[in-house]
Amino acid sequence: MNDLAQNATPPTRTTCPYCGVGCGVLASPMPDGSVSIAGDPDHPANLGRLCSKGAALGETVGLEERLLHPAIEGERVSWDAALTAVAERFSAAVRDHGPDAVAFYCSGQLLTEDYYVANKLMKGFIGSANIDTNSRLCMSSSVAGHVRAFGADHVPVSYEDMEAADLVVLVGSNLAWCHPVLYQRLVAAKAARPAMRVVVIDPRRSATCDIADLHLALAADGDVPLFLGLLAHLHRAGATDPAFLDAHTTGFGAALGEALALTACDLEAATGLSAPDLLAFFDLVAQTPRTVTLWSQGANQSASGTDKVNAIVNCHLATGRIGKPGAGPFSITGQPNAMGGREVGGLANMLAAHMAIENPAHREIVRTFWNAPSLSEKPGLKAVDLFRAVADGRIKALWIMGTNPVVSMPDADAIKAALAACPFVVVSEASATADTLAFAHVALPAAAWGEKNGTVTNSERRISRQRPFLDMPGEARPDWWILSAVARRMGFRNAFAYHTPAEIFAEHAALTAFRNEAATSRDLDLGALAGLDAAAYEALAPLRWPLSARAAAPARSFADGRFFHADGRARLVPVAPPKRDAASGFTLNTGRVRDHWHTMTRTGLSPRLSAHIAEPFLEIHPEDAAALGLADADLARLSSPHGEATLRCLVTDRGRRGAVFAPMHWTAAYAPSGRVDALVEPRTDPVSGQPALKASRVSVERYPAAWYGFLVSTRKPEPLSVAGYHALARTRGGWRAEIAGATRLADPAAVAAALLGAEPTEPGLLSYDDAATGSHRFALVRDGRLDGALWLSPQPVAVSRAFAAEKLGATLTALDRARLLAGRGGADGPDKGAIVCSCMNIGANDILAAMAKGAVSVEAVAAQTRAGTNCGSCRSEIRALLARAAEPRETVQLA
Structure with a gap:
């Protein structure tokens, strides 16, 4: 056992902050300041397993890019000043324009206790149901x-x-x-x-x-x-x-x-x-x-x-x-606490405890329990309509909590314009680089995962604890604390006198059981947890609801054929096929990649998670690509009536002809032209209000690149304005960037010096110009170590990204320098190829080498390389490499 393991504090049992599976995590702060992460073998959701994102959580808890202090108009202020400003501006908007002139936009990243306080404040005491959440986009x-x-x-x-x-x-x-x-x-x-x-x-x-x-x-x-x-x-x-x-x-x-x-x-x-x-x-x-x-x-x-x-x-x-x-x-929910948000009424058309805002009996139950002076009596604005109301001036004050709508909402550029025009915007956020923070009149530093204390509910209705194992940095505070402090300043002191999240959870549980006597009265019943004290809350083990105090929970939902309509019967709902869209262009499908999450404010901090896919891309069918003159690694420009994006081409037959796919994660902080949701039309489901993020119409054309570049640097490369396109990603030891421009570079050496942070005549700035191909290669060596390197070419740059990134900070011999400018390692420093297994840092060429030594199955590859032995998410890619190698007449060579 090493010294760090011996001196580590006992692990804290908590819950992963990513998807709705709700995996248990063992988190152990280490003496060197790092955090050791492991799956909780006793948690029923994952039984010790973690995915690549969960396994890399320790790389995302540092203070880099954290918002640490309250600010008004960009100037640091005290918490009292910030909270008072929020309370006064929201109170004034309600007084002058009515309660529907204000709104909250929340997140499935909030804990149930945070969500409960937000919903109670807005619907019960401000008197509006204008509280919605990014879960509207999800489920x-x-x-x-x-x-x-x-x-x-x-x-x-x-x-x-x-x-x-x-x-x-x-x-x-x-x-x-x-x-x-x-x-x-x-x-x-x-x-x-x-x-x-x-x-x-x-x-x-x-x-x-x-x-x-x-x-x-x-x-x-x-x-x-x-x-x-x-x-x-x-x-x-x-x-x-x-x-x-x-x-x-x-x-x-x-x-x-x-x-x-x-x-x-x-x-x-x-x-x-x-x-x-x-x-x-x-x-x-x-x-x-x-x-x-x-x-x-x-x-x-x-x-x-x-x-x-x-x-x-x-x-x-x-x-x-x-x-x-x-x-x-x-x-299956997409976010860690989408289900918990539903339980406490986090959506604009719901009341707390799964009650219906349109139901007078349900409103009376909630009004009585909360002693609410002005409970809202009608549904509020759902996400897309909420931001339309911001844009047209109906909403005068908006509070955004733990989400990044400038990137994630459809018609995202219109969201930017709406926020820019809004008289008062509050943003509670952990990340100082979230795109939405730029529009905040008041910025409030919120606690992040690892510091938060509360509960989440996963996709199978299982409640788990998120427990803190790190101190809150700077002046960061929990969302429930921030909300309660504002509520008290708005005059609702008695209803929001919370001191701990345990008190809030007990109140939430008690509300679910209040006047819920009949066995099929309301489905959500946590009455058995209403009496939890602080110690019992701290020790709460994962459990599924319903958890009635009156009777044992049924062994299985609906096993008795009883449903929650008044007559106890389920409804088969007649539905008809939707009308077909006859518009021209391509159908854009948006989604996620394996190793990134939402808008990358967490996963973007991890070099490991950027190793698999480091820039936004466009999947396009080979026949469509050929018709447009697009090849693999070219850049494509997408446009719609709502916006534009420029993405790297991935030519593949994984999708249908006439359809393209692009991930939604990239932000202005990492790839300004990769904000895919700027293209998406704000079309919604007429019943749920959920946006149609999978089927927007776009046009596609080739980006007229005059040059392409690839850069690695120990420092964040700036300025990147020389490039019409850029995509940044962290890598071990620094940064990597893909760049391109539509105008020919007059002085490549000057561009290299600027991007690498060097003087043009600095002795350590090495260069090689290839007149035959028109390419240029530069390396900056300081004190014998690689500080950065840049490759420029009229075509997409053919450089081993993994090899180049791994050389950052390394001591270079003369042979190393030659190899670096060539962009490939020699026999004693083989090229990994594209990273397939992020957990073990195994590339495609590592896997091909194992196959050359006789590995003919995923298990055999795993035995030789360890690829696929942690989370297993890469096993399908390993199997695809094996299948390609087995195809007749195909020769697999190491790159």
Whole structure:
């Protein structure tokens, strides 16, 4: 055992701050200031597993780029001054313009206790329901679909059900990259029971297809007709459950009528799928009672998202495949506490404790419990409409908490304009580089993961504790503390006299049980936790609700066929295929990559997480690329009526012709022209208000690059204004950057000196000019060590990125310098190639070398290289390399 391990403090059991899987984490601060991270083997969500992002959490908890002090108009002030300013401006806006002149925009990164206080303040005491959240962009269509079908926003399936199913249907879910630990549980279950089948329904052949027995490359927004076709087939095949339908549901006739109205030709045209593929899917579902249908953003982020959810749920209700082991409809949330936010009413159309704001009886329950003087009586503005109200002046004061809408909202440039015009903007934030912070009149430093204390709820309704293991730096404070302090200054002292998050959680739990006596009165009941004291709250182990104080929780949701509509029956909701978009151009699908999260304010701090994919990119089909004169690594310019973006081309047949894919993570801090959501039209689902982030129309053309460059540097390279395009990323020892420009460089040496922070005549600035190719190469060596290097070329730069980055700060021999200018290592310093396994820093060439030594399986590659042995998220890429090597007449060579 090393000295650090011996001297480390005992690990703190906490919960990962990334996706909705809700993995348990063991965090151990070390004497050298680092933090050791491991999966919690006792947490039921992950049983010790972590994904690449979770495993790298220790690299993201430093104070670099932290907001540490309150500020007004950019000037540091005291907390009292900042809080007083917020309270006075919000109070004045309410007094002069009414309560609907103010709004909160929150985040699934908030803890349940933070969310509870925000919702209570806005809906109960300010008197407006203008509080929405970035969870609106994630799962609000699932919420609406659940409420329509079940009478409550209730997820009836567990992770164990997914593992026990004989068929798992993944709809619009790249589980391998977006929920990697849950994906690994599915992989293990399939390995243990080879008869299990997996179907992936996704326009792209994503990494998740690695375990698919059937991949349906669905046309954009083809989900509703696909599941209408399935419902009709289940009926014709005799796979429905008439007894269940008769005893426990209503609406089957109308729902089936819509399904039967769809002809076979209509179905093929609307889904883009062949008749044999459709029949294979339909037969598989009809013949497999133990079916779990799991969906995520690919279904939700649509103008017909709610109908998609109900089309899926209809099939489960029609067959009685709900409330049973290994069967049911399963919505997987994208954020760590999207579910907790739903529980406390964090959405504009909800009340706390899963109560409905339109329901007078529910309003009376909440009004009485809170002793609220002016409880809102109508839904507030959902996210897209909320920012429209900011833009047109209806909202005079806006408080944004823990989210970055300038990057993540559709029509993101319009969000920038709205915030710039808003009379008063407050931003509670941990990151000093979040794009939205630039628009804050008042900036409030919030506690970050590792410092926060509270609870989160994962996708299977499991509540877990986030516990602090680091002190709050500077003047950072918890969100609940900030909100409570403002509420007291607004005159609501007694209702917000909180001292600890344990008090808030106990109040939240008590509200869920208040006047909730009937067994099917309201689904959310945490009454058994209402009496928790501080010690019990601190020791709270992960547990699933409902947790009633009156009776033991049912063994399984809906096992008794009772739902939460007043008559106890579920509803099959009739849905119709959406109208097809006849607009020209490409269909833009947005999403995530494996190793980054949301807008990179956390993952962008980790060199390890930028090693896999370091710049924004555009997936485009080879035939479309050829028609546009685009090749791999070219730059493409995308445009729509709302904005523009410039992205690196990845030519691949993973997607359909006429469709392109781009990740949504990159911000102005890392890639100013890579803000993809600036292109997205602000079209929303009419029921849920969720934006259609998966199907905007864009045009694509080649960016007219006159030169390309690649840079590594121990210092952050500035200025980058010389480049029309740039994408920054951290790397071990410094920074890397991709750059390009549309105007020929008159003096490449001067540009190199500026970017590398050198004097043009500095002796350590080495250069090589290749007249034949028009390329230029520079290296800056100081005290014998590499301080930076730059490669410029008329074509995309062919340099080993991993090799160049690993040389930063290294002592260079004369041979090293020659190799560096060539951009490749020699036999004694082989090129890793593109990083495949971020956890173990294993590149494609490392894997190819293992294959050359006889590794013919993922397991054999893992044994030689350790690639894929930690989180396993890279195993599909390893398998793809193996498959390419096995193709006839293809010779695999080391780069």
